[in-house]
Amino acid sequence: MTADVVAVVLLLAVAAYACAGGTDYGAGFWDLVAGGARRGRRPRWLIDHAMAPVWEVNNVWLVFVLVIMWTGFPVLFQRLFQSMWLPLALAAVGIVLRGAGFALRKPAQRQAGRRLYGTVFAVSSLVTPFFLGVTA
Template sequence: MIADVIAVVLLLAIAAYACAGGTDYGAGFWDLTAGGAERGKRPRWLIDHAMAPVWEVNNVWLIFVLVIMWTGFPVLFQQLFQSMW
């Protein structure tokens, strides 16, 4: 029962990351093609303004998912990270 609740929380956190935290709107490409210092000033401001609400959430969701997986499913966490190592 508790494992099911933890799995649902983990799934919701991954979905939240995919919907909000993983978003970058292709900002690197847009920043690169925005132009020089003066011409690109306004587009770069718009890029930063569009990303501000979701940029910091990116790392928070990933850390949250890792902590939930670590505490809720320690054997899964061990096997996953042992495989990655």
């Protein structure tokens, strides 16, 4: 009975991450194809506006999923991380770079800095779900 409850909580947390995470990953793609500084100003403003309420919460969902999985299913956690350590590590790097790129692109003073951080945000938003999918 307890394992079933933990599994349901885990499933709900993954679903919450997947629903809200789509905002992050879709925004990264649209940021990548938004265009130059002038043409892309409006789409990037919309991206910032759409992501602001959810982008940090998504990482909390991931940590919650890991803690629930670790405490509820330790053998599964161990086997998953032993066999899938590389794509999970690359996804973790992508999550960190995505967050840093998103947070630093707006306050960057120079256009070159905004482009660099925007590119980091966009590319890591494409790479991270790929490695999460490889894990799945």
